[in-house]
Amino acid sequence: MKKNRYCLEFKLFFRSSSSWIGIFVLLITGFASLYFGKTFIAKQQAVIEKAATLQKKNTLNNIDHFGNDIGLLFFHNKFTLANAPDHWAAFANGQRDINPYLISVTMLGLEGQLYDTDINNPVSLLLGNMDLSFVYIFLFPLVIIAFTYNLLSEQKESGIWSILRAQTNQSFQVIWQKFLVRVVVIFSVALLLLFVAMLYLALPPDLTFLSVTVLILLYLTFWFALSFFFISLSKSSNFNASALIAVWVLLCIVIPASFNLFLTRKYPVPEALQNVINQREGYHEKWDMAKDVTMKPFFKHYPQLKKYPFPEKKTFSWYWYYAMQQMGDDQALASRLAIEKKLDSRQYFTNIFAFFFPTIQTQLGVNKIAGSDLNTHLEFQQAVRKYHEQIRLHFYPAIFLNQSVDNTDIKNYKLEKYNPQEIPYIWINMLSVSLLTIMIIGATALNLKRFNN
């Protein structure tokens, strides 16, 4: 009997054209977003491939042009590190459009090169990317609202409710069944899209996939719980629709956007501009100073390089030049660390704030998995620092001894890819979304108790 009633509810649900419209909207935008997300990442991959061939070509060109002056060769030659996108990056593009994914640097001062941006269309950055995470976070809740806002109110407004109440004392069961049907349908669509994403984006079916699935289902449950809370208030359809949309606007637009503005205000980063100035002065002022001013701190930084004789008397030597460049970086150290500290406190504050807002929490979670968040970019920058330092120390001796380029292994250097070591986890994100959902369910239960009395 009960099973039969679910069957009928399903039939009833699929008879309505608005149900199909909702499902189609989700599927079509889902497929479109998969396509756009994948194209976006595929382009980055193609560019990285191209950069690898260009790196080789340019190195050979440079050797051809400047091969007889090793200092000049390394003045021009660039070394590239790529933040190659993970498969998940197509699922959530995150900040990958804003932050550069290829950093090419010469052996000169790093702080003057590290922050160079990619060439971007700022309008595209402003309007944002279309990826599957957008569909899950923004559009699924809207369809959930559309499917559920009038479950009870429609029955009341059409007069069915009073008839139903007269006939059975389990009248609320009917609403609950209708609700469950919608939960099943939405979850099926969500899982179907995830499954298609797995095939289309070649996502490995591992623990990461499972945790993203759980996070998204939890997020959708949150919206169902919220919607059910408004049903339990037993107000009119128009009230429910207006209130739920207002909550959606608050959670998806107004609160994150206001928070963002607040964050910019509370933690401004003028240190970034100061850093540029420190680096520039730290290097350039040395031209007008005694060589000692440069070389003393340089040898203090790198005692192991002391054994290479420094040509004191020469007006210009590459030895001195590269040491001056190093001074730019050394004098920018304090401001660089200040930037890092500022960004850390931004991150810390965001994490606390996000605990109360499932939209932010879910977005941060999937971006983290996809390696498209700010932290991954900062780690990528650190990897560039390490790589740059390694290259410097490797080639300094040859430059300082003015050796022939043929004695170095520069031809072996190719584009390197940055591989994040840690596998990100999103337990906290899941926990926070679950807790909020449980709170709403609790509030709903209280409402229902009153309602039944």
Place this chain on the structure above:
Amino acid sequence: MSGRINTIAKQTFKAAFNNSATLALTLLLALSLCLATYIGWQNFKMQNNQRLHYKALVRAQWLAKPDKHPHRMAHYGYLAFREKHELSFFDFGIESFAGVSIFLEAHKQNTVNFSEAGFTNGMLSFGEISVAMVLQLLVPLLIFFLGYNSISAERESGTLKILLCQDVSWKQLLWGKTIGIIGICLSIFIPLILLTILLWASLSHWQISIDSALRLLLLVLTYAIYFFIMSAIAVLVSAFARSSKSALITLLACWIFFMVIMPRITQAVGVKIHPSPSKIEFADAIAADVHQQGDSHDPNDPHYAAIKDSLLKAYAVDDVKKLPFNYAGYIMAEGEKITSKIYSRHQNELNKIFEKQNSMTTITGFLNPYLSLKHISMALTASDFNTFVDFQHQAETYRYQLAQKMNKLQIQKISNIKPGDEEKPPAISKANWAEQPDFNYHFKQIDTVLSNELLALSALTFWLMVTVILLQYSNRWIKTI
């Protein structure tokens, strides 16, 4: 005739404020607007002051440089900061996504770095709250909540028939309801404008320019038109809908589709149709062109060999060392001329591609008044793509002038005979540095801005006409019962 419209409008206005929910919503919106204005204004002051502070510092450091070789100064270069227009606290536009500082040096064109977006952790994808954002996105939502039952409720309660029997025409009813709803919007909008004017004047240190005043005036006008369009749409949907509920659902679905989904899709399609090169491809194309034109590093390059020959001939000497001016400086000036010409050509092509990508969104303005208003608003507050491109252009012009100025100083004032390996390097007096003026960005005049935005302006006008025509003549298709 107009008396009736007035009465209906007044009635709608009063009825709306008698409803406590509407009042609460309106107040909430007004509050968030005040907050957005205040924070936007504070942020503007802070960020702009930072930029001005560093601009002054850069200038002082430039002037304080000791005597040295002019080419060292050309490499020391200049840091230019993108200043904000004083109206940009109203609409942030692309402000947060465009870089702030650019390093200008000889031989090399750098990117504009340190956009605010680069420092945010994914929060920016939700948008930024500014006065413009509230007016563009949230006020229409309020209008839809206010207007969805404006006609349909009358129909459902049966008062519609009575009204029409009492010699009230459909035209009067539609106009009256629309004006009533606009009245509610204006009760938020007008105080906001007054506040904006006050803050804008204080940001301009009470010395307002006619250009900015005109910009603000047009801004107010276009937003008013936008509210009219939205109110008319709400009333018309309510008139055509079967019930209040279907009117509400239709309006909300439109709001979501046109304001949340559509902008992303149109831009993604634009980017897909007109792909732009990546940075490395861009740089490689420039390098290839430069190589083709002539390579100043290669002593056997035909272009530079020809210059050398003609110079030797003109001065009747047999070695460049015997020329009466600094030969290296001369060659560098020539190289700078060639490379910067090639670079500018590529940069212009790139900007054209970006414009094509954006034009997709601009043209969609004919389908979506939100997008056309967004464009106009960004242009009027100088926080749009064109202003950013113009900044890049002015910075590049400045960079070129600086490099060539230093080359000229080298040609004229530095000896053509290279000093020995252990000799003191040649230098010129630091008094020369002051000749290079400070970098100051000049915003475009409003007439240029408007001519750039013709498409978006005509889209908004188109929408205005469509809604006016519909209010006037749609009565024949509306059902009374």
